[in-house]
Amino acid sequence: MTNRSLGSQILRRFFKHRLAVVAVVMLVVLVSMALGASFSPYSPTQQDPANPFKAPTAAHWFGTDELGRDIFTRILYGGRVSLIVGLVSTLLTIFLGVAVGAISGYYGGWMDNVLMRITDTFLTFPTIFVLIILSSFLRELPYPWLKNSVLVVIVIIAALSWMWPARLVRSLFITLREREFVTATKALGGGDAGIIIWHILPNCIGPILVSGTLQMAFAIITESGLSYLGFGVQPPTATWGAILSTAQVHVYRAPWMAIYPGVMIFLTVMAINYIGDGLRDAFDPYVVHTDK
Amino acid sequence: MARYALRRVLQAIPILFILSVLLFAMVRSAPGGPLSTAYRNPNVTKEQIDLLKKQLGLDKPLPVQYVKWLGDMMQGNMGDSIKFRRPVSEMIAERIPNTLILVGVSFLVTLIIALPVGILSARKPYSLFDYIATTLTFIGQSVPVYWLGLALILVFYVAISNPSTGKPLFPAGGMRTIGGESSLLDMAWHLVLPVTALSASWAAWYSRFLRSSLMDVLHEDYVRTARAKGASDRLVYYKHALRNAILPLVTLIGLDLPSLFAGALFIETIFAWPGMGRLFWDAARGRDYPVLLAVVMIDAVIIIFCNILADLFYGILDPRVKYD
Numbered sequence: 001m002t003n004r005s006l007g008s009q010i011l012r013r014f015f016k017h018r019l020a021v022v023a024v025v026m027l028v029v030l031v032s033m034a035l036g037a038s039f040s041p042y043s044p045t046q047q048d049p050a051n052p053f054k055a056p057t058a059a060h061w062f063g064t065d066e067l068g069r070d071i072f073t074r075i076l077y078g079g080r081v082s083l084i085v086g087l088v089s090t091l092l093t094i095f096l097g098v099a100v101g102a103i104s105g106y107y108g109g110w111m112d113n114v115l116m117r118i119t120d121t122f123l124t125f126p127t128i129f130v131l132i133i134l135s136s137f138l139r140e141l142p143y144p145w146l147k148n149s150v151l152v153v154i155v156i157i158a159a160l161s162w163m164w165p166a167r168l169v170r171s172l173f174i175t176l177r178e179r180e181f182v183t184a185t186k187a188l189g190g191g192d193a194g195i196i197i198w199h200i201l202p203n204c205i206g207p208i209l210v211s212g213t214l215q216m217a218f219a220i221i222t223e224s225g226l227s228y229l230g231f232g233v234q235p236p237t238a239t240w241g242a243i244l245s246t247a248q249v250h251v252y253r254a255p256w257m258a259i260y261p262g263v264m265i266f267l268t269v270m271a272i273n274y275i276g277d278g279l280r281d282a283f284d285p286y287v288v289h290t291d292k
Numbered sequence: 293m294a295r296y297a298l299r300r301v302l303q304a305i306p307i308l309f310i311l312s313v314l315l316f317a318m319v320r321s322a323p324g325g326p327l328s329t330a331y332r333n334p335n336v337t338k339e340q341i342d343l344l345k346k347q348l349g350l351d352k353p354l355p356v357q358y359v360k361w362l363g364d365m366m367q368g369n370m371g372d373s374i375k376f377r378r379p380v381s382e383m384i385a386e387r388i389p390n391t392l393i394l395v396g397v398s399f400l401v402t403l404i405i406a407l408p409v410g411i412l413s414a415r416k417p418y419s420l421f422d423y424i425a426t427t428l429t430f431i432g433q434s435v436p437v438y439w440l441g442l443a444l445i446l447v448f449y450v451a452i453s454n455p456s457t458g459k460p461l462f463p464a465g466g467m468r469t470i471g472g473e474s475s476l477l478d479m480a481w482h483l484v485l486p487v488t489a490l491s492a493s494w495a496a497w498y499s500r501f502l503r504s505s506l507m508d509v510l511h512e513d514y515v516r517t518a519r520a521k522g523a524s525d526r527l528v529y530y531k532h533a534l535r536n537a538i539l540p541l542v543t544l545i546g547l548d549l550p551s552l553f554a555g556a557l558f559i560e561t562i563f564a565w566p567g568m569g570r571l572f573w574d575a576a577r578g579r580d581y582p583v584l585l586a587v588v589m590i591d592a593v594i595i596i597f598c599n600i601l602a603d604l605f606y607g608i609l610d611p612r613v614k615y616d
Contacts, residue, residue: 258443
C-alpha cells in the first residue's frame, strides 16, 4: 500500500477511464479553437455579398453562409459564446444549488420546508417554455444590461436549473451532518458556517462535480436550442444554435451550413458527458475497473 | 391512497398560483406588451390604440387584469388570441391531440427500444452488446434533438429519394399529405422522422438508467436469495430484479416530463407539426400573450398531474411504499 493523497488517487482513477481522458483532450482542443478564433483571416460578422453559399473549399473550410460570411470562423467565435454560457451558467447554477441545498440539509426544520417547497415549485415549471418567455420579454425591459443577450441567457438558464444540485446537496448534507466529525467540530466550538463550508462541503465535491458536468451539457444544449428558435443570443453574434437556425432556412441550397455547427455542439456535449462519467467513477471507490 | 392523491392535488394549487403570477407579471411588464406591433405600425392612430386597449382590458391596473384573467381561466375561458382573433381554448383544443399523438408515439417507441436494451446490457455487462449499446447511448445523450431533426431531414428528405417514384423518402413536415386523403398510414409516414428524432435521446437516457438501476438491484440480498432457492435466471431477472429496478425509472419519467415537452417543442417547430409547441413558438414570436400564458399553464398542469400519477404508480408497483 503506497502512501498517496486522496487527490492523486482520484486523479489516477480518472486517468484509467480512457474515454474520459480522450474527452478531456477533445475539450482542450475545442476550447483552444474557440480561444484562437481571432487568428482566422475572416471576420465573424463582416458580410461578403459576392460570395454567398459557397460550398466548402480551401479558402472557406466549412463554406460560407447566406451573407458570404466564413462559416468556420463563425463556428469558432460561436464556440466562445457557447462555452462561456455553458461554464458561467453552470458555476452560477452550482453556487445557487449548493447554497440552497446546504442550508436546507444542514438546518432542516422550517427553513428546509420553505426552501424545498420553492425548489419543488421551480421543478414543475415547463423549463423551455418559461425560458423562451423570460428571454423574449426580459429583453424589452428598459434596463441596458438586459440588452446583453449572452448575459440574459446565462442568468435565466441558471435560474431554472439550480433545483437539481440543490436537491442533491441537500440529500448529501442530511446524511453528513449526523457524522462524528461534525459532532466533534461542534464540540470544539466550530460555528455553523465553518462546518458547512470547511467540513461538510469538501465531502460533497465528487457528486457536485458530476452534476456540474451534467449541468454544463444541459446549458450548452439549451443555449443552442434557444438561439436556434430565435430566443437566445441575438444576431449578429455568432453562436452554434444561431448558425443552425439560419441553416434550416437554406437546408436545400447549403446543407453544409446545417452539419458543422451541430457536430460542434455534439462533440462538446459528448466530451463533457464522458468527463462526467470518468469523474463519477473516479470519485466512487467501489467501481471495479474492468478493461475500459 | 385517495387521501394522499387529494393532498398532492391540493399542494399543486399554490404552485400553479405562484407560476401564474410570475408568468403574468413577466409577460405583461414588457413595454408595449401585447400591442407592441400596433405601436410600431405608423398607420395605427393613438385613438385606435386606446380603443384596442379598452377592448382588451389593458387600460386597467395589472393586479385587476390578473384577477380577471385568473377568474376567466378557472372557467375555461382563456381569452382571445390577439393575432388570430379566435378563442385560445379553441386553438389549443385543436392542437392538444396532435402533440399527444407525437409525444405518445415517441414515448412508446422509446420504451420499446430502452427496455430491452437496458435489460440486455445489464444481463451481460461489458459484453460486446453492452459496449455498442453504451456507446450509442452516449451519442444519443449528446445529440441535440433539434440538430438530429435537421439531420434527418437532410438525409431522408433532401439527399435520399424513393428510387421508384423519385420523391423524397419521408416528408419533412406536416401531419398529412396536403390534398391527399387523410389516412392512418399517411400520418404514420409523416410521423417517422419526428418520432425518430424525439425518441433517440430519451431511449438513450432511459436504457442507460435502467442498466445501472438493474445492476444495482442484482447485488441485493433478495436476488441472491432467489438464486439460492434455485429460481431460473429468467425468473430472477424478470420477476425479482426488473420489478424493483423499474421503480426509479418511473420516478425519472415523472420528473422528466418537462424535458419531454421541450423536445416536442423543438420537433414540432422543425417539422411544422401542428401541436402545442408549434403554437407556443408562433405565439412567442408574435407576442400573442393570451396564447403564451394558456400553453404554459396547461403544460404546467399536465406536468404536475403526471408527477402525482408517477408517485401513485410507484405505490402500486412497490407495495412497501406507504402513503401518509
